[in-house]
Amino acid sequence: MAQTTVAAQLAETGRMDGGDPCSSCPLGPVSLCRSLPEAERQELLALQATVRLGGHETLFNEGDPALHVFIPLAGAVKLYKMMPDGRRQITGFFFRGDLFGFSAGTVHTTTAEAIVPCVLCRLPVARLEGLLTRAPVLERLVWGRALASLARFEEQVLLLGRKSAPEKLASFLTGISDRAVARGDVASPVLVPMGRADIADYLGLTIETVSRTLTRFRHEGLIDLPRPGTMVLRDAARLRRLADGLDTLG
Amino acid sequence: MAQTTVAAQLAETGRMDGGDPCSSCPLGPVSLCRSLPEAERQELLALQATVRLGGHETLFNEGDPALHVFIPLAGAVKLYKMMPDGRRQITGFFFRGDLFGFSAGTVHTTTAEAIVPCVLCRLPVARLEGLLTRAPVLERLVWGRALASLARFEEQVLLLGRKSAPEKLASFLTGISDRAVARGDVASPVLVPMGRADIADYLGLTIETVSRTLTRFRHEGLIDLPRPGTMVLRDAARLRRLADGLDTLG
DNA sequence: CGCTGCTTTGATCCTCATCAAGCGCAGTGG
DNA sequence: CCACTGCGCTTGATGAGGATCAAAGCAGCG
Structure with a gap:
Protein backbone atom coordinates (compact mmCIF):
# COMPACT_ATOMS: atom_id res chain seq x y z
CA MET A 1 0.00 0.00 0.00
CA ALA A 2 1.33 3.42 -1.00
CA GLN A 3 2.07 5.52 2.10
CA THR A 4 1.36 9.04 0.94
CA THR A 5 0.65 11.21 3.94
CA VAL A 6 -2.28 13.54 4.11
CA ALA A 7 -0.02 16.43 5.02
CA ALA A 8 2.04 15.80 1.93
CA GLN A 9 -1.08 15.62 -0.23
CA LEU A 10 -2.33 18.88 1.14
CA ALA A 11 1.03 20.53 0.69
CA GLU A 12 1.09 19.49 -2.93
CA THR A 13 -2.46 20.31 -3.87
CA GLY A 14 -2.87 23.34 -1.69
CA ARG A 15 -6.35 22.09 -0.92
CA MET A 16 -7.91 23.50 2.22
CA ASP A 17 -11.37 24.14 3.50
CA GLY A 18 -12.71 27.67 3.15
CA GLY A 19 -15.61 29.12 5.08
CA ASP A 20 -15.69 30.09 8.73
CA PRO A 21 -14.10 27.25 10.69
CA CYS A 22 -13.75 28.92 14.08
CA SER A 23 -17.45 29.66 14.43
CA SER A 24 -18.08 25.94 14.17
CA CYS A 25 -14.99 25.11 16.22
CA PRO A 26 -15.83 22.48 18.85
CA LEU A 27 -12.90 23.28 21.09
CA GLY A 28 -14.52 25.64 23.55
CA PRO A 29 -12.27 26.27 26.54
CA VAL A 30 -9.31 24.38 25.07
CA SER A 31 -9.25 26.48 21.93
CA LEU A 32 -6.30 28.73 21.24
CA CYS A 33 -8.64 31.30 19.68
CA ARG A 34 -11.22 31.66 22.40
CA SER A 35 -9.40 34.06 24.69
CA LEU A 36 -7.56 36.04 22.02
CA PRO A 37 -8.09 39.72 21.15
CA GLU A 38 -10.20 39.93 18.01
CA ALA A 39 -7.31 41.15 15.83
CA GLU A 40 -5.08 38.24 16.78
CA ARG A 41 -7.96 35.83 16.45
CA GLN A 42 -8.60 36.97 12.89
CA GLU A 43 -4.96 36.60 11.95
CA LEU A 44 -4.82 33.11 13.42
CA LEU A 45 -8.02 32.22 11.62
CA ALA A 46 -6.47 33.31 8.35
CA LEU A 47 -3.65 30.80 8.80
CA GLN A 48 -5.89 27.95 9.79
CA ALA A 49 -6.88 25.07 7.56
CA THR A 50 -9.01 22.04 8.37
CA VAL A 51 -7.70 18.59 7.61
CA ARG A 52 -9.66 15.34 7.62
CA LEU A 53 -7.94 12.05 8.26
CA GLY A 54 -9.15 8.46 8.04
CA GLY A 55 -8.52 5.97 10.81
CA HIS A 56 -4.93 4.65 10.82
CA GLU A 57 -4.00 7.18 8.21
CA THR A 58 -0.55 8.76 8.55
CA LEU A 59 -0.43 12.54 8.93
CA PHE A 60 3.34 12.83 8.72
CA ASN A 61 6.32 10.52 9.01
CA GLU A 62 9.48 10.80 11.06
CA GLY A 63 11.86 12.70 8.81
CA ASP A 64 9.19 14.61 6.85
CA PRO A 65 9.63 18.39 6.66
CA ALA A 66 7.96 19.94 9.70
CA LEU A 67 5.75 22.52 8.05
CA HIS A 68 2.67 22.53 10.26
CA VAL A 69 1.43 22.05 13.77
CA PHE A 70 -1.97 20.49 14.40
CA ILE A 71 -4.84 20.55 16.85
CA PRO A 72 -7.41 17.74 16.77
CA LEU A 73 -10.98 19.04 16.69
CA ALA A 74 -12.33 15.50 16.71
CA GLY A 75 -10.71 12.09 16.84
CA ALA A 76 -7.36 11.07 18.31
CA VAL A 77 -3.79 10.97 17.07
CA LYS A 78 -0.70 9.07 18.24
CA LEU A 79 2.93 10.08 17.77
CA TYR A 80 5.57 7.38 17.69
CA LYS A 81 9.18 6.57 16.96
CA MET A 82 10.33 3.30 15.43
CA MET A 83 13.61 1.43 15.81
CA PRO A 84 15.17 -0.19 12.73
CA ASP A 85 14.07 -3.65 13.89
CA GLY A 86 10.44 -2.63 14.26
CA ARG A 87 10.23 -1.89 17.97
CA ARG A 88 7.86 1.03 18.43
CA GLN A 89 7.48 3.63 21.18
CA ILE A 90 4.45 5.87 21.24
CA THR A 91 5.52 9.23 22.65
CA GLY A 92 2.06 10.70 23.09
CA PHE A 93 -1.66 10.59 22.42
CA PHE A 94 -3.44 13.75 21.30
CA PHE A 95 -7.13 14.50 21.70
CA ARG A 96 -9.47 17.40 21.11
CA GLY A 97 -7.67 20.69 21.75
CA ASP A 98 -4.16 19.24 22.14
CA LEU A 99 -1.42 20.90 20.12
CA PHE A 100 1.21 18.69 18.46
CA GLY A 101 3.75 18.74 15.66
CA PHE A 102 6.38 21.04 17.20
CA SER A 103 9.83 20.23 15.99
CA ALA A 104 13.27 21.43 16.96
CA GLY A 105 14.68 21.25 13.47
CA THR A 106 13.21 21.30 10.01
CA VAL A 107 11.88 17.75 10.08
CA HIS A 108 9.52 15.80 12.30
CA THR A 109 11.14 13.52 14.88
CA THR A 110 8.12 11.24 15.14
CA THR A 111 5.41 9.78 12.95
CA ALA A 112 1.83 10.97 13.48
CA GLU A 113 -1.02 8.57 12.81
CA ALA A 114 -4.76 8.84 13.29
CA ILE A 115 -6.13 6.34 15.80
CA VAL A 116 -9.67 6.93 14.53
CA PRO A 117 -11.01 9.25 11.82
CA CYS A 118 -9.97 12.80 12.72
CA VAL A 119 -10.68 16.40 11.97
CA LEU A 120 -7.64 18.55 12.59
CA CYS A 121 -6.93 22.26 12.71
CA ARG A 122 -3.69 22.82 10.82
CA LEU A 123 -1.37 25.82 11.27
CA PRO A 124 1.75 26.51 9.17
CA VAL A 125 4.69 27.00 11.54
CA ALA A 126 6.49 29.57 9.39
CA ARG A 127 3.59 32.01 9.38
CA LEU A 128 2.60 31.09 12.91
CA GLU A 129 6.04 32.14 14.15
CA GLY A 130 5.65 35.52 12.55
CA LEU A 131 2.25 35.92 14.12
CA LEU A 132 3.55 34.95 17.56
CA THR A 133 5.92 37.93 17.67
CA ARG A 134 3.01 40.26 16.93
CA ALA A 135 0.44 38.54 19.15
CA PRO A 136 1.78 38.29 22.71
CA VAL A 137 -1.39 36.69 24.11
CA LEU A 138 -1.25 33.93 21.55
CA GLU A 139 2.47 33.58 22.14
CA ARG A 140 1.92 32.93 25.84
CA LEU A 141 -0.73 30.35 25.02
CA VAL A 142 1.58 28.48 22.66
CA TRP A 143 4.45 28.68 25.14
CA GLY A 144 2.14 27.21 27.73
CA ARG A 145 1.31 24.29 25.47
CA ALA A 146 4.97 23.61 24.77
CA LEU A 147 5.87 23.73 28.45
CA ALA A 148 2.92 21.45 29.26
CA SER A 149 4.38 18.98 26.77
CA LEU A 150 7.66 19.09 28.65
CA ALA A 151 5.90 18.39 31.94
CA ARG A 152 4.03 15.45 30.44
CA PHE A 153 7.26 14.03 29.08
CA GLU A 154 8.78 14.22 32.55
CA GLU A 155 5.87 12.19 33.89
CA GLN A 156 6.15 9.69 31.06
CA VAL A 157 9.87 9.30 31.69
CA LEU A 158 9.21 8.59 35.37
CA LEU A 159 6.52 6.10 34.39
CA LEU A 160 8.69 4.26 31.87
CA GLY A 161 11.82 4.25 33.98
CA ARG A 162 10.51 3.38 37.40
CA MET B 1 20.53 18.29 57.76
CA ALA B 2 18.60 21.42 56.83
CA GLN B 3 17.79 21.42 53.12
CA THR B 4 17.82 25.11 52.22
CA THR B 5 18.30 25.47 48.51
CA VAL B 6 20.76 27.89 47.01
CA ALA B 7 18.06 29.41 44.84
CA ALA B 8 16.00 30.11 47.94
CA GLN B 9 18.98 31.66 49.70
CA LEU B 10 19.66 33.92 46.77
CA ALA B 11 16.03 34.89 46.48
CA GLU B 12 15.98 35.87 50.13
CA THR B 13 19.25 37.69 50.32
CA GLY B 14 19.18 39.17 46.84
CA ARG B 15 22.86 38.37 46.62
CA MET B 16 24.27 38.24 43.13
CA ASP B 17 27.61 38.79 41.54
CA GLY B 18 28.21 42.13 39.90
CA GLY B 19 30.89 42.84 37.37
CA ASP B 20 30.99 41.85 33.72
CA PRO B 21 30.08 38.18 33.58
CA CYS B 22 29.59 37.78 29.84
CA SER B 23 33.08 38.92 28.94
CA SER B 24 34.43 36.08 31.05
CA CYS B 25 31.67 33.74 29.91
CA PRO B 26 33.14 30.36 28.98
CA LEU B 27 30.20 29.31 26.82
CA GLY B 28 31.48 30.29 23.40
CA PRO B 29 29.29 28.86 20.64
CA VAL B 30 26.67 27.49 23.03
CA SER B 31 26.06 30.87 24.63
CA LEU B 32 22.71 32.54 24.21
CA CYS B 33 24.44 35.95 24.10
CA ARG B 34 27.03 35.31 21.47
CA SER B 35 24.93 35.79 18.35
CA LEU B 36 22.61 38.47 19.71
CA PRO B 37 22.39 42.09 18.52
CA GLU B 38 24.25 44.30 20.98
CA ALA B 39 21.07 45.90 22.38
CA GLU B 40 19.48 42.55 23.20
CA ARG B 41 22.74 41.24 24.56
CA GLN B 42 22.98 44.16 26.97
CA GLU B 43 19.43 43.65 28.17
CA LEU B 44 20.01 39.95 28.71
CA LEU B 45 23.23 40.73 30.55
CA ALA B 46 21.34 43.03 32.87
CA LEU B 47 19.07 40.17 33.95
CA GLN B 48 21.87 37.72 34.47
CA ALA B 49 23.26 36.64 37.79
CA THR B 50 25.95 34.11 38.55
CA VAL B 51 25.30 31.33 41.04
CA ARG B 52 27.85 29.02 42.59
CA LEU B 53 26.84 25.60 43.84
CA GLY B 54 28.71 22.95 45.81
CA GLY B 55 28.71 19.31 44.74
CA HIS B 56 25.43 17.51 45.62
CA GLU B 57 23.89 20.80 46.61
CA THR B 58 20.23 21.29 45.68
CA LEU B 59 19.42 24.24 43.40
CA PHE B 60 15.65 23.88 43.66
CA ASN B 61 13.17 21.24 44.76
CA GLU B 62 10.14 19.81 43.02
CA GLY B 63 7.31 22.11 44.10
CA ASP B 64 9.45 25.21 44.64
CA PRO B 65 8.30 28.40 42.88
CA ALA B 66 9.80 28.43 39.39
CA LEU B 67 11.40 31.87 39.35
CA HIS B 68 14.53 31.31 37.29
CA VAL B 69 16.03 29.35 34.48
CA PHE B 70 19.68 28.37 34.55
CA ILE B 71 22.62 27.70 32.27
CA PRO B 72 25.66 25.87 33.64
CA LEU B 73 28.92 27.68 32.87
CA ALA B 74 30.91 24.97 34.60
CA GLY B 75 29.97 21.74 36.32
CA ALA B 76 26.98 19.49 35.77
CA VAL B 77 23.42 19.37 37.07
CA LYS B 78 20.83 16.60 37.20
CA LEU B 79 17.05 17.00 37.29
CA TYR B 80 14.96 14.27 38.88
CA LYS B 81 11.55 13.27 40.11
CA MET B 82 10.95 11.10 43.16
CA MET B 83 8.12 8.73 43.98
CA PRO B 84 6.73 8.65 47.52
CA ASP B 85 8.53 5.37 48.28
CA GLY B 86 11.92 6.74 47.23
CA ARG B 87 12.18 5.48 43.67
CA ARG B 88 13.97 8.13 41.65
CA GLN B 89 14.00 8.96 37.95
CA ILE B 90 16.54 11.40 36.57
CA THR B 91 14.94 13.28 33.68
CA GLY B 92 18.06 14.94 32.38
CA PHE B 93 21.69 15.90 32.79
CA PHE B 94 22.77 19.46 32.04
CA PHE B 95 26.27 20.58 31.11
CA ARG B 96 27.98 23.77 29.99
CA GLY B 97 25.63 25.83 27.85
CA ASP B 98 22.48 23.77 28.44
CA LEU B 99 19.37 25.67 29.48
CA PHE B 100 17.12 24.17 32.17
CA GLY B 101 14.48 25.14 34.68
CA PHE B 102 11.54 25.80 32.32
CA SER B 103 8.25 25.08 33.97
CA ALA B 104 4.70 24.94 32.70
CA GLY B 105 3.16 26.33 35.87
CA THR B 106 4.42 28.43 38.73
CA VAL B 107 6.41 25.66 40.41
CA HIS B 108 9.21 23.34 39.39
CA THR B 109 8.19 19.81 38.43
CA THR B 110 11.60 18.33 39.22
CA THR B 111 14.41 18.75 41.71
CA ALA B 112 17.73 20.15 40.46
CA GLU B 113 20.94 19.03 42.11
CA ALA B 114 24.59 19.72 41.36
CA ILE B 115 26.55 16.60 40.40
CA VAL B 116 29.82 18.43 41.00
CA PRO B 117 30.56 22.00 42.05
CA CYS B 118 28.92 24.31 39.54
CA VAL B 119 28.88 27.85 38.27
CA LEU B 120 25.52 28.75 36.79
CA CYS B 121 24.12 31.66 34.83
CA ARG B 122 20.73 32.49 36.33
CA LEU B 123 17.91 34.32 34.52
CA PRO B 124 14.60 35.37 36.12
CA VAL B 125 11.76 34.00 34.01
CA ALA B 126 9.39 36.92 34.62
CA ARG B 127 11.77 39.52 33.22
CA LEU B 128 13.11 37.11 30.60
CA GLU B 129 9.60 36.69 29.19
CA GLY B 130 9.24 40.43 28.79
CA LEU B 131 12.60 40.60 27.06
CA LEU B 132 11.69 37.77 24.69
CA THR B 133 8.81 39.73 23.17
CA ARG B 134 11.19 42.63 22.47
CA ALA B 135 14.13 40.55 21.33
CA PRO B 136 13.08 38.25 18.48
CA VAL B 137 16.55 36.80 17.92
CA LEU B 138 16.78 35.78 21.54
CA GLU B 139 13.26 34.47 21.41
CA ARG B 140 14.11 32.14 18.55
CA LEU B 141 17.16 30.91 20.45
CA VAL B 142 15.13 30.12 23.55
CA TRP B 143 12.40 28.46 21.48
CA GLY B 144 15.08 26.35 19.89
CA ARG B 145 16.33 25.23 23.31
CA ALA B 146 12.83 24.33 24.44
CA LEU B 147 12.13 22.35 21.29
CA ALA B 148 15.49 20.62 21.59
CA SER B 149 14.40 19.54 25.09
CA LEU B 150 11.27 18.04 23.60
CA ALA B 151 13.30 16.11 21.04
CA ARG B 152 15.61 14.77 23.74
CA PHE B 153 12.65 13.67 25.81
CA GLU B 154 11.30 11.75 22.82
CA GLU B 155 14.60 9.94 22.56
CA GLN B 156 14.67 9.24 26.28
CA VAL B 157 11.12 7.88 26.14
CA LEU B 158 12.11 5.53 23.32
CA LEU B 159 15.16 4.47 25.30
CA LEU B 160 13.27 3.79 28.52
CA GLY B 161 10.31 2.13 26.89
CA ARG B 162 11.93 -0.11 24.32
C1' DC C 1 -20.80 -19.51 7.60
C1' DG C 2 -16.15 -19.04 7.73
C1' DC C 3 -12.98 -15.34 7.50
C1' DT C 4 -9.86 -11.93 9.75
C1' DG C 5 -8.23 -9.06 13.37
C1' DC C 6 -8.19 -8.08 18.16
C1' DT C 7 -8.19 -9.65 22.79
C1' DT C 8 -7.76 -12.91 26.37
C1' DT C 9 -5.66 -16.73 28.62
C1' DG C 10 -2.06 -20.22 29.45
C1' DA C 11 2.87 -22.17 29.73
C1' DT C 12 7.56 -21.25 29.62
C1' DC C 13 11.67 -18.46 29.40
C1' DC C 14 14.91 -14.69 30.14
C1' DT C 15 16.42 -10.29 31.30
C1' DC C 16 17.23 -7.61 34.87
C1' DA C 17 16.23 -6.74 40.00
C1' DT C 18 17.36 -8.17 44.39
C1' DC C 19 20.21 -9.83 47.98
C1' DA C 20 24.84 -10.36 49.55
C1' DA C 21 29.75 -10.23 49.64
C1' DG C 22 34.12 -8.59 48.35
C1' DC C 23 37.30 -5.07 46.44
C1' DG C 24 39.93 -0.67 45.94
C1' DC C 25 40.81 3.65 47.43
C1' DA C 26 40.76 8.03 50.06
C1' DG C 27 40.52 9.96 54.31
C1' DT C 28 41.42 9.51 59.35
C1' DG C 29 43.48 8.72 63.44
C1' DG C 30 46.30 5.88 66.32
C1' DC D 1 53.53 3.98 58.87
C1' DC D 2 49.68 1.39 58.92
C1' DA D 3 45.09 -0.43 60.69
C1' DC D 4 40.42 1.37 60.47
C1' DT D 5 36.55 2.90 58.17
C1' DG D 6 33.37 4.54 54.82
C1' DC D 7 32.01 4.93 50.21
C1' DG D 8 31.52 3.73 45.52
C1' DC D 9 32.12 0.14 42.41
C1' DT D 10 32.33 -4.67 41.07
C1' DT D 11 31.11 -9.45 41.20
C1' DG D 12 28.31 -13.49 42.40
C1' DA D 13 23.91 -16.18 43.44
C1' DT D 14 19.12 -16.26 43.31
C1' DG D 15 14.51 -14.87 42.08
C1' DA D 16 10.57 -12.33 40.10
C1' DG D 17 8.21 -9.58 36.78
C1' DG D 18 7.24 -9.25 32.43
C1' DA D 19 8.42 -11.06 27.58
C1' DT D 20 7.83 -14.64 24.50
C1' DC D 21 5.58 -18.46 22.42
C1' DA D 22 1.24 -20.64 21.62
C1' DA D 23 -3.55 -21.24 21.28
C1' DA D 24 -8.14 -20.30 22.16
C1' DG D 25 -12.30 -16.95 22.54
C1' DC D 26 -14.97 -13.34 20.26
C1' DA D 27 -16.61 -10.04 17.67
C1' DG D 28 -17.58 -7.75 12.97
C1' DC D 29 -18.20 -8.66 8.16
C1' DG D 30 -18.02 -10.24 3.55
Missing part, protein backbone atom coordinates in the same frame (compact mmCIF):
# COMPACT_ATOMS: atom_id res chain seq x y z
CA LYS A 163 6.93 2.10 37.46
CA SER A 164 5.65 -1.50 37.46
CA ALA A 165 3.10 -2.71 34.93
CA PRO A 166 0.10 -2.15 37.25
CA GLU A 167 1.42 1.29 38.18
CA LYS A 168 1.83 2.14 34.50
CA LEU A 169 -1.72 1.12 33.64
CA ALA A 170 -3.15 2.93 36.65
CA SER A 171 -1.23 6.08 35.66
CA PHE A 172 -2.45 5.74 32.10
CA LEU A 173 -6.10 5.44 33.11
CA THR A 174 -6.09 8.30 35.60
CA GLY A 175 -4.11 10.42 33.16
CA ILE A 176 -6.62 9.82 30.36
CA SER A 177 -9.42 10.62 32.76
CA ASP A 178 -7.78 13.83 34.01
CA ARG A 179 -7.25 15.05 30.48
CA ALA A 180 -10.89 14.32 29.67
CA VAL A 181 -11.92 16.45 32.64
CA ALA A 182 -9.52 19.21 31.61
CA ARG A 183 -11.26 19.54 28.25
CA GLY A 184 -14.71 19.42 29.77
CA ASP A 185 -15.68 15.76 29.44
CA VAL A 186 -16.73 13.44 32.22
CA ALA A 187 -14.10 11.73 34.36
CA SER A 188 -15.42 8.25 34.39
CA PRO A 189 -16.81 6.55 31.37
CA VAL A 190 -13.63 7.47 29.55
CA LEU A 191 -13.09 6.99 25.82
CA VAL A 192 -10.01 4.91 25.07
CA PRO A 193 -10.06 4.69 21.28
CA MET A 194 -6.61 3.11 20.97
CA GLY A 195 -6.10 -0.65 20.92
CA ARG A 196 -4.07 -2.76 23.32
CA ALA A 197 -1.05 -2.59 21.03
CA ASP A 198 -1.03 1.21 21.21
CA ILE A 199 -1.39 1.20 24.99
CA ALA A 200 1.44 -1.31 25.24
CA ASP A 201 3.72 0.70 22.98
CA TYR A 202 2.96 3.81 24.99
CA LEU A 203 3.68 2.21 28.37
CA GLY A 204 6.70 0.15 27.36
CA LEU A 205 4.87 -3.16 27.81
CA THR A 206 3.48 -5.95 25.62
CA ILE A 207 -0.17 -6.37 24.65
CA GLU A 208 -0.35 -9.51 26.78
CA THR A 209 0.78 -7.68 29.92
CA VAL A 210 -1.66 -4.85 29.23
CA SER A 211 -4.50 -7.32 28.80
CA ARG A 212 -3.62 -9.33 31.88
CA THR A 213 -3.25 -6.25 34.04
CA LEU A 214 -6.56 -4.81 32.88
CA THR A 215 -8.35 -8.07 33.73
CA ARG A 216 -6.73 -8.00 37.17
CA PHE A 217 -8.03 -4.43 37.57
CA ARG A 218 -11.46 -5.65 36.51
CA HIS A 219 -11.45 -8.52 39.01
CA GLU A 220 -10.41 -6.10 41.74
CA GLY A 221 -13.38 -3.89 40.92
CA LEU A 222 -11.14 -1.01 39.87
CA ILE A 223 -12.51 -0.69 36.36
CA ASP A 224 -15.19 -1.95 33.99
CA LEU A 225 -14.71 -2.69 30.32
CA PRO A 226 -18.27 -2.60 29.03
CA ARG A 227 -17.32 -2.35 25.37
CA PRO A 228 -14.08 -1.96 23.43
CA GLY A 229 -13.06 1.68 23.43
CA THR A 230 -14.63 2.70 26.73
CA MET A 231 -13.44 2.13 30.27
CA VAL A 232 -15.23 2.91 33.51
CA LEU A 233 -13.08 3.93 36.46
CA ARG A 234 -14.91 2.35 39.39
CA ASP A 235 -12.31 3.28 42.01
CA ALA A 236 -10.36 6.27 40.77
CA ALA A 237 -8.94 6.98 44.24
CA ARG A 238 -7.33 3.55 44.49
CA LEU A 239 -6.12 3.80 40.90
CA ARG A 240 -4.39 7.05 41.83
CA ARG A 241 -2.73 5.46 44.84
CA LEU A 242 -1.64 2.58 42.63
CA ALA A 243 -0.23 5.02 40.07
CA ASP A 244 1.89 6.66 42.77
CA GLY A 245 3.13 3.38 44.21
CA LEU A 246 1.18 3.93 47.43
CA ASP A 247 -0.93 0.81 46.99
CA THR A 248 -0.57 -2.59 45.35
CA LEU A 249 -2.75 -5.19 43.70
CA GLY A 250 -3.81 -8.26 45.67
CA LYS B 163 15.68 -0.54 24.74
CA SER B 164 17.61 -3.30 26.50
CA ALA B 165 20.21 -2.56 29.16
CA PRO B 166 23.17 -2.68 26.73
CA GLU B 167 21.27 -0.54 24.24
CA LYS B 168 20.50 1.97 26.96
CA LEU B 169 24.12 2.29 28.02
CA ALA B 170 25.36 2.48 24.44
CA SER B 171 22.82 5.26 23.79
CA PHE B 172 23.90 7.03 26.95
CA LEU B 173 27.58 6.97 26.05
CA THR B 174 27.16 8.06 22.44
CA GLY B 175 24.69 10.72 23.55
CA ILE B 176 27.10 12.14 26.12
CA SER B 177 29.84 12.11 23.51
CA ASP B 178 27.67 13.83 20.88
CA ARG B 179 26.73 16.56 23.31
CA ALA B 180 30.41 17.06 24.19
CA VAL B 181 31.16 17.52 20.48
CA ALA B 182 28.22 19.91 20.08
CA ARG B 183 29.69 22.22 22.69
CA GLY B 184 33.18 22.02 21.26
CA ASP B 185 34.79 19.30 23.36
CA VAL B 186 36.42 16.14 22.12
CA ALA B 187 34.30 13.11 21.31
CA SER B 188 36.27 10.44 23.00
CA PRO B 189 37.79 10.83 26.39
CA VAL B 190 34.39 11.93 27.64
CA LEU B 191 33.77 13.33 31.11
CA VAL B 192 31.10 11.38 32.99
CA PRO B 193 30.99 13.14 36.35
CA MET B 194 27.88 11.34 37.60
CA GLY B 195 28.12 8.13 39.61
CA ARG B 196 26.68 4.73 38.76
CA ALA B 197 23.56 5.46 40.78
CA ASP B 198 22.82 8.55 38.70
CA ILE B 199 23.36 6.69 35.44
CA ALA B 200 21.08 3.90 36.67
CA ASP B 201 18.33 6.32 37.69
CA TYR B 202 18.60 8.04 34.33
CA LEU B 203 18.37 4.82 32.29
CA GLY B 204 15.77 3.04 34.39
CA LEU B 205 18.22 0.39 35.59
CA THR B 206 20.02 -0.57 38.82
CA ILE B 207 23.61 0.28 39.66
CA GLU B 208 24.49 -3.42 39.42
CA THR B 209 23.20 -3.70 35.86
CA VAL B 210 25.01 -0.51 34.87
CA SER B 211 28.25 -1.82 36.37
CA ARG B 212 27.93 -5.26 34.79
CA THR B 213 27.08 -3.86 31.37
CA LEU B 214 30.00 -1.43 31.45
CA THR B 215 32.40 -4.25 32.29
CA ARG B 216 31.00 -6.27 29.38
CA PHE B 217 31.61 -3.23 27.16
CA ARG B 218 35.15 -3.06 28.49
CA HIS B 219 35.80 -6.74 27.82
CA GLU B 220 34.44 -6.32 24.29
CA GLY B 221 36.91 -3.49 23.70
CA LEU B 222 34.11 -0.96 23.26
CA ILE B 223 35.21 1.37 26.04
CA ASP B 224 37.96 2.05 28.55
CA LEU B 225 37.45 3.22 32.11
CA PRO B 226 40.87 4.64 32.96
CA ARG B 227 39.70 6.55 36.04
CA PRO B 228 36.35 7.25 37.69
CA GLY B 229 34.65 10.10 35.87
CA THR B 230 36.17 9.54 32.43
CA MET B 231 35.27 7.02 29.76
CA VAL B 232 37.05 6.37 26.49
CA LEU B 233 34.89 5.30 23.54
CA ARG B 234 37.14 2.83 21.74
CA ASP B 235 34.53 1.76 19.17
CA ALA B 236 31.99 4.53 18.80
CA ALA B 237 30.65 3.09 15.56
CA ARG B 238 29.74 -0.22 17.18
CA LEU B 239 28.31 1.60 20.21
CA ARG B 240 26.05 3.50 17.84
CA ARG B 241 24.89 0.31 16.16
CA LEU B 242 24.25 -1.17 19.59
CA ALA B 243 22.29 1.91 20.61
CA ASP B 244 20.03 1.51 17.58
CA GLY B 245 19.51 -2.23 18.08
CA LEU B 246 21.49 -3.02 14.94
CA ASP B 247 24.14 -5.03 16.80
CA THR B 248 24.35 -7.09 19.98
CA LEU B 249 26.93 -8.01 22.58
CA GLY B 250 28.69 -11.40 22.38
